Amino acid sequence: MSRGQNKNNADRILSTSGIVKEAGSSDSTEFIIGTEREIVRNLKAKYPDKKFYPVSEKAFCYNMKKITLEAILNSLQNLEYEIHVPEHIRVKARKALDRMLEISRK
Secondary structure, eight states: OOHHHHHHHOSOOOOHHHHHHHHHHOSOSEEEEOSOHHHHHHHHHHOTTSEEEESOTTOOOHHHHHOOHHHHHHHHHHTOOOOOOOHHHHHHHHHHHHHHHHHHTO
């Protein structure tokens, strides 16, 4: 199934925190989750009385696994890893981030 087909078949499209909130507050007991597979494992642990099914067991993000709390703390304390983004990309990225934040507030 393509990404567009998944979106068309989804009941909701949520941020990661939105997925967790929805799973906790919903009366539903079964969910199909279309995001990184580790989120499904976390949901199963947090809500053991509910069933979670990943859209794909192959949904794995290697780069997400590189990010640890220790690495974030080190980066913030030492002001490491400064990123320079071209303005035209920054504007588009800001729109996406603003939209994600808007969705997470609902």
